[in-house]
Amino acid sequence: EAGVTQSPTHLIKTRGQQATLRCSPISGHTSVYWYQQALGLGLQFLLWYDEGEERNRGNFPPRFSGRQFPNYSSELNVNALELEDSALYLCASSLHNRGLLTNYGYTFGSGTRLTVV
């Protein structure tokens, strides 16, 4: 069974540009979560999508947005990139919206390393 896949692996953008990151969940998982892992800051919750809807978001500005497609894959868009947006962006998926509370748990991808120069 394929795990959570993220693309691209690395992305380099200049300040002010837009970045698009993609995530494909495990087959059968309907919830997708996005986390930002900045150096020295641990993981910060960004967004949660379930059944095509944004269900919750963390303390990030509106230029961080995304969507979930009918096949449950997801896109994270970051507009007007700033230098401090440089981070590893991790996607996780789970069976519907009960995340860690299911036997399947919360499965992470390997992330997209975004560098803003």
Added chain:
Amino acid sequence: AQTVTQSQPEMSVQEAETVTLSCTYDTSENNYYLFWYKQPPSRQMILVIRQEAYKQQNATENRFSVNFQKAAKSFSLKISDSQLGDTAMYFCAFIMKTSYDKVIFGPGTSLSVIP
């Protein structure tokens, strides 16, 4: 607000020895879950072990066990018989039962297993 603290940014242990990673958290909630995740150089976060707050018995998964002290809000991870493959970042994490979509992670401890 809920917070998770890991006071050891870096640790090292000799292969086959035992190491304990510390974690404390702060919450006013009573129903929650605690986790330890491992992030090796491959970057993928892997769930190591989890503990439900209402259970007094400490969780164990093979060589990994926790010492859960609810009153002290402490949740340490013990790795026995350390192996080279245990080298990774370890994150302590917390989730409230009422907000299970938002996991709160600690800053991580970088563990190196020395041959």
